[in-house]
Amino acid sequence: MSGLPIDPDLVARHNAPRARALAEDYDALGSRLARGGVDIDAVTARVAAFTVAVPSWGVGTGGTRFARFPGPGEPRGVFQKLDDCAVIQQLGRATPAVSLHIPWDEAPAAELRGHAEALGLAFDAMNSNTFQDHPGDARHPLSYKFGSLSHNDPAVRAQAVAHNVHCIRIGEALGSKALTVWIGDGSNFPGQSHMGRAFERYLASMEEIYAALPEGWRLFSEHKMYEPAFYSTVVQDWGTSLLAAQSLGPKAACLVDLGHHAPNVNIEMIVSRLAHAGKLGGFHFNDSRYGDDDLDAGSIDPFRLFLVFNELVDLDGPGFAPAYMIDQSHNVSDPIESLIRSADEIRRAYAQALLVDRAALEAFQGANDALMASETLKAGFRADVGPILARARADAGGAIDPVAAYRASAYRARVAAERPAAQGGGGGIT
Numbered sequence: 001m002s003g004l005p006i007d008p009d010l011v012a013r014h015n016a017p018r019a020r021a022l023a024e025d026y027d028a029l030g031s032r033l034a035r036g037g038v039d040i041d042a043v044t045a046r047v048a049a050f051t052v053a054v055p056s057w058g059v060g061t062g063g064t065r066f067a068r069f070p071g072p073g074e075p076r077g078v079f080q081k082l083d084d085c086a087v088i089q090q091l092g093r094a095t096p097a098v099s100l101h102i103p104w105d106e107a108p109a110a111e112l113r114g115h116a117e118a119l120g121l122a123f124d125a126m127n128s129n130t131f132q133d134h135p136g137d138a139r140h141p142l143s144y145k146f147g148s149l150s151h152n153d154p155a156v157r158a159q160a161v162a163h164n165v166h167c168i169r170i171g172e173a174l175g176s177k178a179l180t181v182w183i184g185d186g187s188n189f190p191g192q193s194h195m196g197r198a199f200e201r202y203l204a205s206m207e208e209i210y211a212a213l214p215e216g217w218r219l220f221s222e223h224k225m226y227e228p229a230f231y232s233t234v235v236q237d238w239g240t241s242l243l244a245a246q247s248l249g250p251k252a253a254c255l256v257d258l259g260h261h262a263p264n265v266n267i268e269m270i271v272s273r274l275a276h277a278g279k280l281g282g283f284h285f286n287d288s289r290y291g292d293d294d295l296d297a298g299s300i301d302p303f304r305l306f307l308v309f310n311e312l313v314d315l316d317g318p319g320f321a322p323a324y325m326i327d328q329s330h331n332v333s334d335p336i337e338s339l340i341r342s343a344d345e346i347r348r349a350y351a352q353a354l355l356v357d358r359a360a361l362e363a364f365q366g367a368n369d370a371l372m373a374s375e376t377l378k379a380g381f382r383a384d385v386g387p388i389l390a391r392a393r394a395d396a397g398g399a400i401d402p403v404a405a406y407r408a409s410a411y412r413a414r415v416a417a418e419r420p421a422a423q424g425g426g427g428g429i430t
């Protein structure tokens with residue numbers, strides 16, 4: 001595939017009949033915001049500058065522990081994954097970078113870089129995979145069944161460290177600047193492993209990975225409450241992740257995957273605490289109802305997503321630059337549509353948070369006016385910022401209604417004809 005995957009004329013033809021309604025809606029919202037002293041164009045500019053990375057594994061159909069139902073035209077390898085990511089970026093204009101997963105996306109760096117550049121894409125954080133075995137891979141003769149970076153056996157730990165260093169080297173060649181480490185290490189039964197020693201082994205392994213970081217790189221530790229281990233995980237919570245990041249050094253920071261907490265946990269407060277410690281590294285956005293459901297960002301609890309962004313807007317300032325990534329598993333929807341929608345929902349939460357009157361909020365907080373503080377915050381969430389999102393997309397060359405444009409393009413039918421169907425395959429849930 002050469003050039004952009006969707007005909008730019010199709011996008012223009014899609015936008016033309018929608019342009020007038022958008023202009024009217026944008027002007028109406030602009031007038032309403034102006035009454036509160038808000039310049040809509042300034043908000044739109046900040047929204048347009050906000051981007052989130054797409055996970056390469058997200059464009060394939062995911063799966064659960066029970067089954068995987070492959071969709072038509074699934075990408076067969078990293079180059080086709082990049083093609084699909086380019087569709088998401090071309091229509092949505094919010095996702096110019098892709099986060100790769102090694103070894104799933106192993107390929108010659110020069111070819112990867114060339115393909116991405118032709119599609120207008122860059123590479124975001126690298127992701128290492130030591131939570132499953134890699135049969136036939138000479139770099140992984142030993143099994144991760146009982147752990148990786150915290151394994152009892154120093155040979156397995158050394159293999160896992162070497163894999164992470166390998167990911168850094170690939171990332172260097174691709175222009176990436178970060179490595180995200182999530183391990184499946186843990187135990188299923190009380191007594192199965194020594195929790196203290198397992199953490200010490202993990203830290204020692206992470207120190208070796210940290211030592212291999214190039215200048216300007218960051219190392220993200222991603223905590224997860226449970227799964228695949230169901231009794232304890234070695235990096236269970238943000239406190240453990242913070243301990244690790246603080247002991248490793250200034251290049252280490254914590255990554256918050258919204259799905260990796262118990263139900264009802266106050267994630268926005270975790271964001272605030274990590275930022276206070278100077279260790280808020282980044283995010284994996286998704287949504288959930290029960291556990292690590294990996295549903296589309298903003299599809300279950302958009303208010304929680306808004307509250308996270310409320311903290312981020314509040315924290316914004318010089319040097320504040322968390323890495324924003326999506327981490328989802330798409331089982332019943334077209335992954336391209338889900339990722340377009342998710343990026344849009346993430347920007348929606350950001351735009352709503354930008355509309356919060358922070359001076360008024362601070363005054364109500366100072367006066368202990370709980371009700372008006374709550375109302376002031378919620379006013380941002382209630383705002384329909386759809387015209388701002390569409391304006392940002394259209395001005396950048398994207399589609400006013402990106403899912404409708406995607407369906408009109410018949411891209412899925414085209415790639416389904418070009419790509420042979422395959423059964424099974426990895427789920428890609430991290």
Ligand SMILES: [Mn+2]
Binds near residue numbers: 327
């Ligand atoms: Mn994740």
